[in-house]
Amino acid sequence: MLDASHGAVIPTNVDGGIGVHARGVSHNFNGVNVIAHADVQVKAGGFLAIVGDSGGGKTTLLRLIGGLIAPTRGEIVFTSSGQQKANAGASESLRGASDQSLRAVAQSGDISFCFQEGRLLPWRNVLDNVALPLELDGASAQERRGTASEMLAKMQLSDSEHKMPAQLSGGMRMRVAMARALVTRPKLLLLDEPFGALDEVTRLALDEELRQLWQQTGTTAILVTHSIQEAVSLAQEVVVMRGKPGRTLPVIAIDLPKVAAHRTTMKFVSLCERVYEQMTLQTNEVAGVAGVAR
Template sequence: MRVSVRDLQVTYRAPGGLALPALGPISFEVEPEQFVAIVGPSGCGKSSLIRVLAGLQKPSSGSAYLNHQPIQEPSSAVGLMFQDSNLMPWRTVIDNIALPLELAGVSKMERRAQAADLIPQLGLEGFEEAYPGELSGGMAQRVALGRVLIQRPEVLLLDEPFGALDALTREQISLDLLQLWQQSGATAIMVTHDIREAVLLADRVFVFSQRPGKLIADVHITLPRPRHSDDMFNEAFGDFVRQVRAAIDRA
Protein backbone atom coordinates (compact mmCIF):
# COMPACT_ATOMS: atom_id res chain seq x y z
CA MET A 1 0.00 0.00 0.00
CA ARG A 2 1.10 3.52 -0.73
CA VAL A 3 1.12 5.87 2.26
CA SER A 4 1.15 9.58 1.68
CA VAL A 5 0.60 12.80 3.55
CA ARG A 6 -0.02 16.23 2.07
CA ASP A 7 0.52 19.48 4.00
CA LEU A 8 -0.20 17.61 7.20
CA GLN A 9 -0.24 19.55 10.46
CA VAL A 10 -1.03 18.50 14.00
CA THR A 11 -1.62 21.27 16.51
CA TYR A 12 -2.70 20.75 20.11
CA ARG A 13 -4.30 23.20 22.51
CA ALA A 14 -2.31 24.01 25.59
CA PRO A 15 -4.30 24.69 28.77
CA GLY A 16 -5.45 28.27 28.40
CA GLY A 17 -6.12 27.80 24.71
CA LEU A 18 -2.70 28.57 23.30
CA ALA A 19 -2.00 26.67 20.07
CA LEU A 20 0.82 24.17 20.36
CA PRO A 21 2.05 23.18 16.88
CA ALA A 22 3.41 19.63 17.19
CA LEU A 23 3.96 18.52 13.60
CA GLY A 24 4.32 19.92 10.11
CA PRO A 25 3.39 21.12 7.68
CA ILE A 26 4.78 17.95 6.19
CA SER A 27 4.31 16.12 2.87
CA PHE A 28 5.75 12.82 1.73
CA GLU A 29 4.95 9.67 -0.17
CA VAL A 30 5.98 6.14 0.77
CA GLU A 31 5.89 3.60 -2.04
CA PRO A 32 4.22 0.20 -1.58
CA GLU A 33 6.52 -2.25 0.25
CA GLN A 34 8.99 0.46 1.17
CA PHE A 35 10.47 0.62 4.67
CA VAL A 36 10.78 4.13 6.09
CA ALA A 37 12.43 4.86 9.41
CA ILE A 38 11.73 8.16 11.16
CA VAL A 39 14.25 9.75 13.50
CA GLY A 40 13.98 13.12 15.19
CA PRO A 41 14.10 14.89 18.53
CA SER A 42 11.70 14.02 21.29
CA GLY A 43 8.43 15.94 21.03
CA CYS A 44 8.67 16.67 17.28
CA GLY A 45 5.38 14.94 16.50
CA LYS A 46 6.51 11.44 15.45
CA SER A 47 3.90 9.65 17.55
CA SER A 48 1.28 12.15 16.44
CA LEU A 49 2.07 11.26 12.84
CA ILE A 50 1.78 7.53 13.59
CA ARG A 51 -1.61 8.07 15.26
CA VAL A 52 -2.86 10.04 12.25
CA LEU A 53 -1.67 7.31 9.86
CA ALA A 54 -3.37 4.71 12.07
CA GLY A 55 -6.65 6.63 11.82
CA LEU A 56 -6.67 7.19 15.59
CA GLN A 57 -6.40 10.96 15.39
CA LYS A 58 -7.51 13.64 12.92
CA PRO A 59 -4.92 16.06 11.57
CA SER A 60 -5.47 19.75 12.29
CA SER A 61 -4.98 20.46 8.60
CA GLY A 62 -3.87 18.63 5.49
CA SER A 63 -4.53 14.95 4.83
CA ALA A 64 -3.09 11.47 5.04
CA TYR A 65 -3.85 8.75 2.51
CA LEU A 66 -3.64 4.99 2.05
CA ASN A 67 -3.57 4.23 -1.67
CA HIS A 68 -4.85 7.78 -2.29
CA GLN A 69 -7.89 7.24 -0.04
CA PRO A 70 -8.08 9.73 2.83
CA ILE A 71 -7.55 8.05 6.20
CA GLN A 72 -10.71 8.55 8.25
CA GLU A 73 -10.65 5.71 10.76
CA PRO A 74 -8.55 2.71 11.79
CA SER A 75 -8.21 0.11 9.02
CA SER A 76 -7.75 -3.65 9.34
CA ALA A 77 -5.03 -3.34 6.67
CA VAL A 78 -2.88 -1.40 9.12
CA GLY A 79 -0.92 -3.07 11.92
CA LEU A 80 0.27 -0.96 14.82
CA MET A 81 2.97 -1.64 17.39
CA PHE A 82 4.22 0.47 20.30
CA GLN A 83 7.00 0.38 22.85
CA ASP A 84 4.65 -1.28 25.32
CA SER A 85 3.65 -4.80 24.22
CA ASN A 86 0.18 -4.54 25.81
CA LEU A 87 -0.16 -8.31 26.08
CA MET A 88 -3.03 -9.89 27.95
CA PRO A 89 -1.40 -11.32 31.08
CA TRP A 90 -3.89 -14.18 31.46
CA ARG A 91 -3.34 -15.49 27.94
CA THR A 92 -0.50 -17.68 26.73
CA VAL A 93 1.93 -16.55 24.04
CA ILE A 94 0.08 -18.45 21.33
CA ASP A 95 -3.30 -17.07 22.40
CA ASN A 96 -1.93 -13.51 22.56
CA ILE A 97 -0.59 -13.82 19.01
CA ALA A 98 -3.89 -15.32 17.84
CA LEU A 99 -6.05 -12.65 19.48
CA PRO A 100 -6.79 -10.62 16.30
CA LEU A 101 -7.99 -13.80 14.58
CA GLU A 102 -10.21 -14.60 17.53
CA LEU A 103 -11.74 -11.12 17.26
CA ALA A 104 -12.27 -11.79 13.56
CA GLY A 105 -14.19 -14.98 14.37
CA VAL A 106 -11.57 -17.49 13.15
CA SER A 107 -11.94 -20.95 14.75
CA LYS A 108 -9.69 -21.90 17.64
CA MET A 109 -7.93 -24.66 15.71
CA GLU A 110 -7.26 -22.45 12.71
CA ARG A 111 -6.03 -19.45 14.68
CA ARG A 112 -3.71 -21.55 16.86
CA ALA A 113 -2.32 -23.16 13.70
CA GLN A 114 -1.61 -19.78 12.14
CA ALA A 115 -0.01 -18.50 15.33
CA ALA A 116 2.10 -21.66 15.58
CA ASP A 117 3.40 -21.02 12.05
CA LEU A 118 4.79 -17.67 13.16
CA ILE A 119 6.47 -18.98 16.32
CA PRO A 120 9.80 -20.09 14.76
CA GLN A 121 10.26 -16.89 12.77
CA LEU A 122 9.57 -14.91 15.91
CA GLY A 123 12.18 -16.91 17.81
CA LEU A 124 9.56 -18.04 20.33
CA GLU A 125 9.97 -21.81 20.11
CA GLY A 126 9.32 -23.44 23.46
CA PHE A 127 7.42 -20.40 24.77
CA GLU A 128 4.07 -21.17 23.11
CA GLU A 129 2.29 -21.89 26.39
CA ALA A 130 4.18 -19.34 28.51
CA TYR A 131 2.39 -16.35 30.04
CA PRO A 132 3.53 -12.75 29.51
CA GLY A 133 4.69 -12.52 33.14
CA GLU A 134 7.25 -15.22 32.38
CA LEU A 135 8.75 -13.38 29.38
CA SER A 136 11.65 -10.95 29.05
CA GLY A 137 10.95 -7.55 27.48
CA GLY A 138 12.37 -8.71 24.16
CA MET A 139 10.22 -11.85 24.15
CA ALA A 140 7.13 -9.82 24.95
CA GLN A 141 7.84 -7.55 21.97
CA ARG A 142 8.28 -10.63 19.80
CA VAL A 143 4.78 -11.71 20.83
CA ALA A 144 3.44 -8.22 20.10
CA LEU A 145 5.07 -8.37 16.68
CA GLY A 146 3.42 -11.73 16.03
CA ARG A 147 0.05 -10.34 17.06
CA VAL A 148 0.46 -7.59 14.45
CA LEU A 149 1.78 -9.83 11.67
CA ILE A 150 -0.91 -12.49 12.05
CA GLN A 151 -3.35 -9.92 10.64
CA ARG A 152 -1.24 -9.81 7.45
CA PRO A 153 -1.18 -6.03 7.47
CA GLU A 154 -0.45 -4.14 4.27
CA VAL A 155 0.95 -1.29 6.33
CA LEU A 156 3.04 -1.70 9.47
CA LEU A 157 3.27 1.28 11.81
CA LEU A 158 5.92 0.86 14.49
CA ASP A 159 6.37 3.55 17.14
CA GLU A 160 9.70 2.90 18.88
CA PRO A 161 8.80 -0.78 19.21
CA PHE A 162 12.20 -1.77 20.61
CA GLY A 163 12.86 1.45 22.52
CA ALA A 164 12.87 -0.18 25.94
CA LEU A 165 15.19 -3.07 25.03
CA ASP A 166 18.93 -3.40 25.58
CA ALA A 167 21.19 -3.00 22.57
CA LEU A 168 21.89 -6.67 21.87
CA THR A 169 18.28 -7.83 22.26
CA ARG A 170 17.24 -4.94 20.11
CA GLU A 171 19.63 -5.84 17.32
CA GLN A 172 18.43 -9.46 17.27
CA ILE A 173 14.77 -8.57 17.21
CA SER A 174 15.24 -5.94 14.51
CA LEU A 175 17.02 -8.50 12.32
CA ASP A 176 14.05 -10.83 12.76
CA LEU A 177 11.67 -7.99 11.96
CA LEU A 178 13.68 -7.38 8.79
CA GLN A 179 13.09 -10.98 7.65
CA LEU A 180 9.41 -10.97 8.57
CA TRP A 181 8.77 -7.63 6.90
CA GLN A 182 10.51 -8.77 3.74
CA GLN A 183 8.22 -11.79 3.46
CA SER A 184 5.12 -9.80 4.35
CA GLY A 185 5.11 -7.36 1.44
CA ALA A 186 3.93 -4.67 3.85
CA THR A 187 4.83 -1.01 3.68
CA ALA A 188 6.57 -0.17 6.96
CA ILE A 189 6.95 3.11 8.83
CA MET A 190 8.99 2.86 12.00
CA VAL A 191 9.92 5.53 14.52
CA THR A 192 13.25 4.84 16.20
CA HIS A 193 15.97 6.61 18.15
CA ASP A 194 18.61 4.16 16.94
CA ILE A 195 20.34 5.45 13.82
CA ARG A 196 22.06 2.14 13.09
CA GLU A 197 18.74 0.30 13.38
CA ALA A 198 17.18 2.85 11.00
CA VAL A 199 19.93 2.37 8.41
CA LEU A 200 19.89 -1.42 8.70
CA LEU A 201 16.15 -1.71 8.15
CA ALA A 202 15.05 1.16 5.99
CA ASP A 203 14.95 2.10 2.35
CA ARG A 204 14.66 5.71 3.44
CA VAL A 205 15.39 7.46 6.71
CA PHE A 206 13.30 10.56 7.37
CA VAL A 207 14.92 13.06 9.70
CA PHE A 208 12.49 15.39 11.47
CA SER A 209 13.33 18.83 12.85
CA GLN A 210 12.57 20.08 16.35
CA ARG A 211 8.86 20.64 17.14
CA PRO A 212 6.85 21.28 15.06
CA GLY A 213 8.49 18.42 13.19
CA LYS A 214 9.27 18.97 9.54
CA LEU A 215 10.97 16.64 7.12
CA ILE A 216 14.51 18.02 6.89
CA ALA A 217 16.21 15.02 5.27
CA ASP A 218 15.13 11.96 3.31
CA VAL A 219 18.20 9.73 3.18
CA HIS A 220 17.90 6.92 0.65
CA ILE A 221 19.62 3.82 2.01
CA THR A 222 20.69 2.03 -1.14
CA LEU A 223 22.35 -0.93 0.60
CA PRO A 224 21.36 -4.15 -1.20
CA ARG A 225 18.80 -6.57 0.24
CA PRO A 226 18.49 -9.02 1.83
CA ARG A 227 20.50 -7.38 4.59
CA HIS A 228 22.28 -9.16 7.42
CA SER A 229 23.96 -8.18 10.66
CA ASP A 230 27.39 -8.33 8.95
CA ASP A 231 26.33 -5.47 6.71
CA MET A 232 26.70 -3.18 9.71
CA PHE A 233 30.47 -3.50 9.40
CA ASN A 234 30.55 -2.33 5.78
CA GLU A 235 32.00 1.02 4.87
CA ALA A 236 28.82 1.95 2.98
CA PHE A 237 26.78 1.27 6.13
CA GLY A 238 28.98 3.60 8.15
CA ASP A 239 28.63 6.29 5.47
CA PHE A 240 24.83 6.18 5.71
CA VAL A 241 24.96 6.30 9.50
CA ARG A 242 27.16 9.41 9.27
CA GLN A 243 24.80 11.00 6.72
CA VAL A 244 21.81 10.52 8.98
CA ARG A 245 23.71 11.73 12.04
CA ALA A 246 24.83 14.87 10.18
CA ALA A 247 21.21 15.60 9.24
CA ILE A 248 20.13 15.16 12.88
CA ASP A 249 22.85 17.56 14.00
CA ARG A 250 21.38 20.14 11.64
CA ALA A 251 17.84 19.51 12.96
Protein backbone atom coordinates in the same frame (compact mmCIF):
# COMPACT_ATOMS: atom_id res chain seq x y z
CA MET B 1 8.34 -14.65 -2.41
CA LEU B 2 11.82 -13.74 -1.29
CA ASP B 3 14.32 -15.93 0.37
CA ALA B 4 15.33 -14.32 3.65
CA SER B 5 18.80 -15.82 3.57
CA HIS B 6 19.52 -13.90 0.39
CA GLY B 7 18.25 -10.63 1.76
CA ALA B 8 20.07 -8.49 -0.80
CA VAL B 9 17.01 -8.41 -3.06
CA ILE B 10 14.65 -5.62 -2.13
CA PRO B 11 10.99 -6.15 -2.93
CA THR B 12 9.81 -3.27 -5.04
CA ASN B 13 6.33 -4.17 -6.13
CA VAL B 14 5.06 -6.82 -3.75
CA ASP B 15 1.28 -7.08 -3.58
CA GLY B 16 1.57 -7.57 0.20
CA GLY B 17 1.80 -3.85 0.98
CA ILE B 18 -0.02 -0.59 0.51
CA GLY B 19 1.60 2.73 -0.27
CA VAL B 20 1.19 5.68 2.05
CA HIS B 21 1.57 9.39 1.48
CA ALA B 22 1.16 11.80 4.37
CA ARG B 23 0.81 15.06 2.48
CA GLY B 24 1.38 18.41 4.23
CA VAL B 25 0.08 17.01 7.49
CA SER B 26 -0.27 19.19 10.58
CA HIS B 27 -1.55 18.20 13.96
CA ASN B 28 -2.72 20.36 16.76
CA PHE B 29 -3.17 18.92 20.23
CA ASN B 30 -4.82 21.07 22.92
CA GLY B 31 -3.87 24.21 21.02
CA VAL B 32 -0.24 23.17 20.63
CA ASN B 33 1.15 22.49 17.17
CA VAL B 34 2.81 19.10 17.40
CA ILE B 35 3.46 18.62 13.69
CA ALA B 36 3.60 21.25 10.96
CA HIS B 37 3.40 20.42 7.24
CA ALA B 38 5.00 17.03 7.58
CA ASP B 39 5.43 15.17 4.36
CA VAL B 40 6.41 11.52 4.15
CA GLN B 41 5.83 8.94 1.52
CA VAL B 42 6.48 5.23 1.30
CA LYS B 43 5.72 3.01 -1.63
CA ALA B 44 3.91 -0.29 -1.36
CA GLY B 45 6.19 -2.87 0.20
CA GLY B 46 8.74 -0.23 1.16
CA PHE B 47 10.47 0.41 4.45
CA LEU B 48 10.61 3.94 5.83
CA ALA B 49 12.25 4.98 9.07
CA ILE B 50 11.40 8.19 10.91
CA VAL B 51 14.06 9.42 13.34
CA GLY B 52 14.25 12.55 15.44
CA ASP B 53 14.35 14.11 18.89
CA SER B 54 12.09 12.99 21.70
CA GLY B 55 8.83 14.89 21.55
CA GLY B 56 9.49 15.82 17.95
CA GLY B 57 6.20 14.45 16.69
CA LYS B 58 7.45 11.12 15.30
CA THR B 59 4.95 9.05 17.23
CA THR B 60 2.17 11.52 16.46
CA LEU B 61 2.92 11.21 12.76
CA LEU B 62 2.77 7.42 13.04
CA ARG B 63 -0.56 7.63 14.87
CA LEU B 64 -1.89 9.96 12.17
CA ILE B 65 -0.87 7.51 9.49
CA GLY B 66 -2.47 4.66 11.43
CA GLY B 67 -5.72 6.60 11.80
CA LEU B 68 -5.63 6.72 15.60
CA ILE B 69 -5.93 10.50 15.37
CA ALA B 70 -7.04 12.82 12.58
CA PRO B 71 -4.80 15.49 11.05
CA THR B 72 -5.73 19.13 11.64
CA ARG B 73 -4.52 19.93 8.12
CA GLY B 74 -3.28 17.88 5.22
CA GLU B 75 -4.19 14.37 4.22
CA ILE B 76 -3.03 10.79 4.44
CA VAL B 77 -3.42 8.92 1.18
CA PHE B 78 -3.25 5.16 0.88
CA THR B 79 -2.59 3.56 -2.43
CA SER B 80 -3.47 -0.04 -2.85
CA SER B 81 -3.80 -1.81 -6.20
CA GLY B 82 -4.71 1.30 -8.11
CA GLN B 83 -7.28 2.77 -5.73
CA GLN B 84 -6.72 5.65 -3.34
CA LYS B 85 -8.07 6.09 0.12
CA ALA B 86 -7.59 9.52 1.58
CA ASN B 87 -7.72 10.81 5.09
CA ALA B 88 -7.96 14.53 4.49
CA GLY B 89 -8.02 17.12 7.22
CA ALA B 90 -9.09 20.20 5.29
CA SER B 91 -12.46 20.68 6.89
CA GLU B 92 -14.57 19.24 9.65
CA SER B 93 -16.94 17.43 7.30
CA LEU B 94 -14.19 16.10 5.11
CA ARG B 95 -12.36 14.84 8.15
CA GLY B 96 -15.42 12.97 9.36
CA ALA B 97 -15.87 11.30 6.02
CA SER B 98 -12.24 10.42 5.65
CA ASP B 99 -12.19 8.85 9.10
CA GLN B 100 -14.63 6.32 7.77
CA SER B 101 -12.58 5.48 4.75
CA LEU B 102 -9.55 5.12 6.98
CA ARG B 103 -11.49 2.88 9.24
CA ALA B 104 -12.40 0.77 6.24
CA VAL B 105 -8.70 0.24 5.61
CA ALA B 106 -7.99 -0.57 9.23
CA GLN B 107 -11.02 -2.78 9.68
CA SER B 108 -9.85 -5.37 7.26
CA GLY B 109 -6.71 -5.71 9.36
CA ASP B 110 -4.64 -3.85 6.79
CA ILE B 111 -2.83 -1.69 9.32
CA SER B 112 -1.00 -3.14 12.29
CA PHE B 113 0.83 -1.45 15.12
CA CYS B 114 3.75 -2.61 17.19
CA PHE B 115 4.50 -0.55 20.29
CA GLN B 116 7.57 -0.23 22.47
CA GLU B 117 5.77 -1.58 25.54
CA GLY B 118 4.61 -4.63 23.62
CA ARG B 119 1.13 -4.17 25.01
CA LEU B 120 0.46 -7.85 25.66
CA LEU B 121 -2.53 -8.79 27.77
CA PRO B 122 -0.86 -10.11 30.95
CA TRP B 123 -3.68 -12.55 31.73
CA ARG B 124 -3.40 -14.33 28.40
CA ASN B 125 -0.73 -16.75 27.31
CA VAL B 126 1.42 -16.10 24.27
CA LEU B 127 -0.82 -18.03 21.87
CA ASP B 128 -3.98 -16.22 22.90
CA ASN B 129 -2.20 -12.86 22.80
CA VAL B 130 -1.11 -13.47 19.24
CA ALA B 131 -4.60 -14.69 18.35
CA LEU B 132 -6.24 -11.55 19.77
CA PRO B 133 -6.56 -9.54 16.54
CA LEU B 134 -8.16 -12.54 14.82
CA GLU B 135 -10.42 -13.12 17.80
CA LEU B 136 -11.61 -9.49 17.74
CA ASP B 137 -12.20 -9.90 14.03
CA GLY B 138 -14.60 -12.75 14.76
CA ALA B 139 -12.47 -15.78 13.85
CA SER B 140 -13.43 -19.09 15.46
CA ALA B 141 -11.27 -20.39 18.30
CA GLN B 142 -9.84 -23.17 16.14
CA GLU B 143 -9.13 -20.92 13.20
CA ARG B 144 -7.43 -18.16 15.19
CA ARG B 145 -5.35 -20.52 17.31
CA GLY B 146 -4.26 -22.34 14.18
CA THR B 147 -3.18 -19.14 12.45
CA ALA B 148 -1.53 -17.76 15.58
CA SER B 149 0.28 -21.04 16.10
CA GLU B 150 1.59 -20.94 12.53
CA MET B 151 2.83 -17.38 13.03
CA LEU B 152 4.59 -18.40 16.25
CA ALA B 153 6.17 -21.38 14.52
CA LYS B 154 7.42 -19.13 11.76
CA MET B 155 9.13 -16.98 14.38
CA GLN B 156 10.45 -20.01 16.27
CA LEU B 157 8.28 -19.18 19.26
CA SER B 158 6.33 -22.43 19.38
CA ASP B 159 7.95 -23.48 22.66
CA SER B 160 6.58 -20.39 24.33
CA GLU B 161 2.97 -20.75 23.17
CA HIS B 162 1.68 -21.51 26.63
CA LYS B 163 3.90 -19.14 28.59
CA MET B 164 2.46 -16.05 30.23
CA PRO B 165 3.91 -12.63 29.34
CA ALA B 166 5.31 -12.29 32.88
CA GLN B 167 7.50 -15.33 32.21
CA LEU B 168 9.09 -13.79 29.13
CA SER B 169 12.16 -11.59 28.76
CA GLY B 170 11.80 -8.12 27.25
CA GLY B 171 13.08 -9.33 23.88
CA MET B 172 10.72 -12.31 23.84
CA ARG B 173 7.80 -10.06 24.72
CA MET B 174 8.60 -7.84 21.73
CA ARG B 175 8.84 -10.83 19.44
CA VAL B 176 5.40 -11.95 20.60
CA ALA B 177 4.10 -8.41 20.02
CA MET B 178 5.58 -8.56 16.51
CA ALA B 179 3.93 -11.91 15.91
CA ARG B 180 0.61 -10.40 16.99
CA ALA B 181 1.11 -7.42 14.68
CA LEU B 182 1.82 -9.71 11.73
CA VAL B 183 -0.79 -12.39 12.37
CA THR B 184 -3.45 -10.48 10.40
CA ARG B 185 -1.07 -10.25 7.40
CA PRO B 186 -1.16 -6.46 7.46
CA LYS B 187 -0.39 -4.41 4.39
CA LEU B 188 1.07 -1.65 6.52
CA LEU B 189 3.10 -2.29 9.65
CA LEU B 190 3.62 0.69 11.93
CA LEU B 191 6.41 0.24 14.48
CA ASP B 192 6.76 2.77 17.31
CA GLU B 193 10.21 2.36 18.89
CA PRO B 194 9.60 -1.38 19.09
CA PHE B 195 13.03 -2.26 20.46
CA GLY B 196 13.78 0.96 22.33
CA ALA B 197 13.75 -0.67 25.74
CA LEU B 198 15.96 -3.63 24.87
CA ASP B 199 19.66 -4.24 25.36
CA GLU B 200 21.94 -3.78 22.36
CA VAL B 201 22.52 -7.46 21.53
CA THR B 202 18.83 -8.34 21.68
CA ARG B 203 18.06 -5.24 19.67
CA LEU B 204 20.44 -6.22 16.88
CA ALA B 205 18.93 -9.70 16.75
CA LEU B 206 15.41 -8.35 16.60
CA ASP B 207 16.36 -5.79 13.94
CA GLU B 208 17.54 -8.68 11.83
CA GLU B 209 14.38 -10.65 12.53
CA LEU B 210 12.22 -7.66 11.64
CA ARG B 211 14.08 -7.24 8.37
CA GLN B 212 13.50 -10.86 7.44
CA LEU B 213 9.82 -10.71 8.35
CA TRP B 214 9.40 -7.57 6.28
CA GLN B 215 11.05 -9.25 3.30
CA GLN B 216 9.05 -12.44 3.70
CA THR B 217 5.67 -10.78 4.12
CA GLY B 218 6.11 -7.97 1.62
CA THR B 219 4.29 -5.59 3.95
CA THR B 220 4.96 -1.87 3.92
CA ALA B 221 6.78 -0.86 7.10
CA ILE B 222 7.17 2.48 8.85
CA LEU B 223 9.55 2.46 11.79
CA VAL B 224 9.85 5.24 14.34
CA THR B 225 13.15 5.03 16.18
CA HIS B 226 15.73 7.00 18.15
CA SER B 227 18.54 4.94 16.74
CA ILE B 228 20.24 6.24 13.61
CA GLN B 229 22.00 2.90 13.05
CA GLU B 230 18.76 0.98 13.34
CA ALA B 231 17.06 3.31 10.87
CA VAL B 232 19.89 3.18 8.33
CA SER B 233 20.38 -0.56 8.55
CA LEU B 234 16.70 -1.45 8.15
CA ALA B 235 15.03 1.19 6.01
CA GLN B 236 15.16 2.05 2.34
CA GLU B 237 14.52 5.66 3.19
CA VAL B 238 15.05 7.71 6.34
CA VAL B 239 13.15 10.85 7.23
CA VAL B 240 14.39 13.06 10.05
CA MET B 241 11.83 15.01 12.09
CA ARG B 242 13.05 18.11 13.87
CA GLY B 243 11.84 21.14 15.73
CA LYS B 244 8.75 22.18 17.60
CA PRO B 245 6.33 21.76 15.93
CA GLY B 246 7.91 18.79 14.22
CA ARG B 247 8.83 19.17 10.56
CA THR B 248 10.12 16.57 8.16
CA LEU B 249 13.52 17.13 6.56
CA PRO B 250 14.47 15.95 3.05
CA VAL B 251 14.36 12.18 2.62
CA ILE B 252 17.65 10.33 2.77
CA ALA B 253 17.66 7.34 0.44
CA ILE B 254 19.47 4.31 1.85
CA ASP B 255 20.84 2.33 -1.04
CA LEU B 256 22.44 -0.38 1.04
CA PRO B 257 22.02 -4.10 0.45
CA LYS B 258 19.62 -5.33 3.11
CA VAL B 259 21.84 -7.86 4.84
CA ALA B 260 22.89 -8.15 8.43
CA ALA B 261 26.62 -7.62 7.92
CA HIS B 262 26.58 -4.18 6.36
CA ARG B 263 26.86 -2.20 9.59
CA THR B 264 30.63 -2.17 9.36
CA THR B 265 30.87 -0.82 5.80
CA MET B 266 32.03 2.72 5.00
CA LYS B 267 28.82 3.38 3.12
CA PHE B 268 26.77 2.57 6.21
CA VAL B 269 28.88 4.90 8.30
CA SER B 270 28.60 7.75 5.82
CA LEU B 271 24.80 7.36 5.59
CA CYS B 272 24.58 7.43 9.38
CA GLU B 273 26.68 10.57 9.23
CA ARG B 274 24.17 12.21 6.89
CA VAL B 275 21.25 11.38 9.16
CA TYR B 276 23.26 12.63 12.12
CA GLU B 277 23.93 15.94 10.37
CA GLN B 278 20.20 16.49 9.87
CA MET B 279 19.50 15.56 13.46
CA THR B 280 21.98 18.09 14.78
CA LEU B 281 20.98 21.03 12.59
CA GLN B 282 20.44 24.30 14.45
CA THR B 283 16.80 25.29 14.90
CA ASN B 284 16.96 28.16 12.42
CA GLU B 285 18.52 25.90 9.81
CA VAL B 286 15.77 23.32 10.28
CA ALA B 287 13.06 25.69 9.07
CA GLY B 288 15.08 26.48 5.93
CA VAL B 289 15.83 22.87 5.06
CA ALA B 290 12.29 21.73 5.83
CA GLY B 291 11.03 24.50 3.55
CA VAL B 292 13.18 23.23 0.70
CA ALA B 293 11.75 19.77 1.24
CA ARG B 294 8.29 20.95 0.35
